[in-house]
Amino acid sequence: MARLPVLLPLPLAGAYDYRVPAGMVPPERGSFVVVPLSGRLMIGVVWDGEADPDLSEKRLRDIQSVLDVPPMTESLRRFVDWVAAYTLSPPGAVLRMAMSAPSALEPPAAKAGWRLSPLGARAKRGEAAARLTEGRRRVLDVMEPGEVYPPGEVATEAGVSPGVVRGMADAGLLESALLPPGQAFPAPDPRRPGPALGEAQAEAATALRAAVAARGFGVTLLTGVTGSGKTEVYLEAVAECVAQGRQALVLLPEIALSTQWLERFEARFGVPPALWHSELGSRRRRDTWRAVAEGKVAVLVGARSALFLPYPQLGLIVVDEEHETAFKQEDGVVYSARDMAVVRARLAGAACALVSATPSLETLVNAESGRYAALHLPTRHGGAALPEVVVIDQRVAPPERGRFLSPALVAAVRETLAAGQQAMLFLNRRGYAPLTLCRACGHRLRCPNCTAWLVEHRLQRRLQCHHCGHAEPIPPACPECGAEGSLTPLGPGVERVQEEAAELFPEARRLVMASDTIPGPLAAAEAARSIAAREVDLIIGTQIVAKGWHFPHLTLVGVVDADLGLAGGDLRAAERTVQLLHQVAGRAGRAEAPGRVLLQSWNPDHPVLQALVANDLDAFMATEAEQRRPGHWPPFGRLAALIISAEDEREADRAARDLGLAAPRAEGVEVLGPAPAPLALLRGRHRRRLLLKARREVMVQPLLRAWLARVPLPASVRVQVDVDPVSFL
Ligand code: ADP
Ligand code: ZN
Numbered sequence: 001m002a003r004l005p006v007l008l009p010l011p012l013a014g015a016y017d018y019r020v021p022a023g024m025v026p027p028e029r030g031s032f033v034v035v036p037l038s039g040r041l042m043i044g045v046v047w048d049g050e051a052d053p054d055l056s057e058k059r060l061r062d063i064q065s066v067l068d069v070p071p072m073t074e075s076l077r078r079f080v081d082w083v084a085a086y087t088l089s090p091p092g093a094v095l096r097m098a099m100s101a102p103s104a105l106e107p108p109a110a111k112a113g114w115r116l117s118p119l120g121a122r123a124k125r126g127e128a129a130a131r132l133t134e135g136r137r138r139v140l141d142v143m144e145p146g147e148v149y150p151p152g153e154v155a156t157e158a159g160v161s162p163g164v165v166r167g168m169a170d171a172g173l174l175e176s177a178l179l180p181p182g183q184a185f186p187a188p189d190p191r192r193p194g195p196a197l198g199e200a201q202a203e204a205a206t207a208l209r210a211a212v213a214a215r216g217f218g219v220t221l222l223t224g225v226t227g228s229g230k231t232e233v234y235l236e237a238v239a240e241c242v243a244q245g246r247q248a249l250v251l252l253p254e255i256a257l258s259t260q261w262l263e264r265f266e267a268r269f270g271v272p273p274a275l276w277h278s279e280l281g282s283r284r285r286r287d288t289w290r291a292v293a294e295g296k297v298a299v300l301v302g303a304r305s306a307l308f309l310p311y312p313q314l315g316l317i318v319v320d321e322e323h324e325t326a327f328k329q330e331d332g333v334v335y336s337a338r339d340m341a342v343v344r345a346r347l348a349g350a351a352c353a354l355v356s357a358t359p360s361l362e363t364l365v366n367a368e369s370g371r372y373a374a375l376h377l378p379t380r381h382g383g384a385a386l387p388e389v390v391v392i393d394q395r396v397a398p399p400e401r402g403r404f405l406s407p408a409l410v411a412a413v414r415e416t417l418a419a420g421q422q423a424m425l426f427l428n429r430r431g432y433a434p435l436t437l438c439r440a441c442g443h444r445l446r447c448p449n450c451t452a453w454l455v456e457h458r459l460q461r462r463l464q465c466h467h468c469g470h471a472e473p474i475p476p477a478c479p480e481c482g483a484e485g486s487l488t489p490l491g492p493g494v495e496r497v498q499e500e501a502a503e504l505f506p507e508a509r510r511l512v513m514a515s516d517t518i519p520g521p522l523a524a525a526e527a528a529r530s531i532a533a534r535e536v537d538l539i540i541g542t543q544i545v546a547k548g549w550h551f552p553h554l555t556l557v558g559v560v561d562a563d564l565g566l567a568g569g570d571l572r573a574a575e576r577t578v579q580l581l582h583q584v585a586g587r588a589g590r591a592e593a594p595g596r597v598l599l600q601s602w603n604p605d606h607p608v609l610q611a612l613v614a615n616d617l618d619a620f621m622a623t624e625a626e627q628r629r630p631g632h633w634p635p636f637g638r639l640a641a642l643i644i645s646a647e648d649e650r651e652a653d654r655a656a657r658d659l660g661l662a663a664p665r666a667e668g669v670e671v672l673g674p675a676p677a678p679l680a681l682l683r684g685r686h687r688r689r690l691l692l693k694a695r696r697e698v699m700v701q702p703l704l705r706a707w708l709a710r711v712p713l714p715a716s717v718r719v720q721v722d723v724d725p726v727s728f729l
Helices: 074-087 091-098 118-124 134-142 151-158 162-170 199-213 230-243 259-269 282-293 304-308 337-348 361-368 407-418 494-504 521-532 573-585 607-614 617-628 649-661 700-710
Strands: 003-007 016-019 032-037 040-046 112-116 174-178 218-224 247-251 274-276 299-302 314-320 351-356 373-377 388-393 422-426 435-438 455-457 462-464 471-473 487-490 510-513 538-541 554-559 596-601 637-646 669-682 685-695 718-723
Touching (some): 003 091, 016 032, 074 091, 074 337, 074 718, 091 304, 112 118, 112 151, 118 134, 134 151, 134 162, 151 162, 162 174, 199 218, 199 230, 199 351, 230 247, 230 351, 230 373, 247 304, 274 282, 299 304, 304 337, 314 337, 407 422, 407 494, 407 554, 407 596, 494 538, 510 521, 573 607, 573 617, 637 649, 637 669, 637 700, 649 669, 649 685, 700 718
Parallel strands (some): 218 351, 422 538, 554 596
Antiparallel strands (some): 003 016, 112 174, 462 471, 669 685
């Protein structure tokens, strides 16, 4: 009797073996099958490798059925195995990410909806003598003849109760009809002409098109100053891929905020792309997953999880803003979508383009060594000049006491507004104040679950922990000494900058852009529209304003605290600060009027600020590289972190100590720690960290695997493995 290994979407050590029952054609590798597991039925995938011939017949269970879905491609199976091995995750946990729309695997249910009847269609045209209430009229207005609508949708769109719809069916105005199976994804037209490209753009586009046309794996780094037109260039490569009949995937770091990007895509190709992100509704998710598997989606734009969709014909992966930390998934399977995009492309024989104005040092080093091809756009599109960047030395001309905007910045905002242009104040900190202190006893309000201060959010009248989501009302008195009215906010957040701006520039129409005021795509689209329509004079925002926006009338960017992010001693603190501030600065002066950027700093000689002023990021990154190379820090060496956590502090300490004592000893390998994590308490768990640092040529996964296997730990202790850590919290 044939046996096959089946991988289940569960955190198990590997695939389980199942029997192909008599009468069943043995399913091919990659087939989605239904199998029993401890008393219930589950969907799994016929995996590669051989079943264990020694497993007794008695213990084998039968494959129940084979689902009518295209089998998972070999390249995706290899990818699942690869990610699992690289991140030390159970393969089933990775498989689960590739099966994230379970209902897509089931046969599409035939569902009924509503359609206009012939009488209804006549009534809509005003040709039938039916007496129509206001509600019925609205229903007719939203329904097109011949279209079938899901039951709830008609009522919602027309703003009537479901009873109105049922009444219309009884009156013969509507009839029941089957909904078409799943939504269609209109095909982008690759022959539609794009914009006339500038010379450097055209050259880069030709090279990228050629990389796609070669139908093989290769990575290209596309760099260029902000506003140089990199997006138009890689859309040419997308067009090439679509023309070949293959699928293109574009990864964006903040898909929910990318409305301007989506509009540009639609302008270029005539239709919107398919989308993939965590907020997609379940129906849309299911339809998208299935359409991708059936090769009916030509271009998909998504967040990092889109890497795990079952493309049968992948031809191109673009990672836009490749330096963004949002591409790192920090929980569950901890992986870098940028790095895994390269792996996915290699296994699928696809081209990969990494795009950024401020590429990561990792990617730069790969381009310099020739592993990646490199394309560069040296100037802004349409001849717009890069903004002038100036540091305001706060030691010389500080803001007034209790204020955060220095006289020089205030004056610049005034000038800009007086000239009828838009200005932006940037502070990468949500809320009103990052810290609340009792003036009487010095007590600071902190999160009960985390090593973190509570952040005041004045608009919501609450204190919040930005790590675990804990929230509480602002207490009327100090919880420590009981003094009333003694709690004082310390330091600024965007809400406080907005308050100061309201006093200083009362006439300016202000818009705060932070994750709590711009929670999703609709709000982002509305913000972009009102800014473009010049209904806003002053934008006050956190890092979400740095992301790819094109605001043609914005000519001044003021960075309230350019030193923020430099503290903390994180390996990449300087690199990240340069990238973020350069991106923010890049919002200014993108059209005819030249832009200006003012950086408020207490430390104006810092190399990060000097690099921004000189607009010489290449030199800065070269210096960064020289600082990291001798110590074998990434990208010249490898890092892997173990984060040990337990509810009981002593248990966490004991586990960390045991792991520390069992640390691998090998040539070119060093283990740092254990040490309390900077977030020593997170969501009620005590955390300790160990950091393994190795020479580049060392394979860290076998070392880590052996290390973890040497130390038995109680079930209450969790160890998270983070290979190539980005966050050191
Ligand atoms: P980047 O991604 O490099 O920051 P974008 O691709 O966003 O730059 O381009 C900046 C602006 O210039 C956008 O508004 C874009 O539509 C416009 N643009 C870029 N290239 C062209 C072109 N060849 N013709 C017309 N407009 C262009
Ligand atoms: Zn917390």
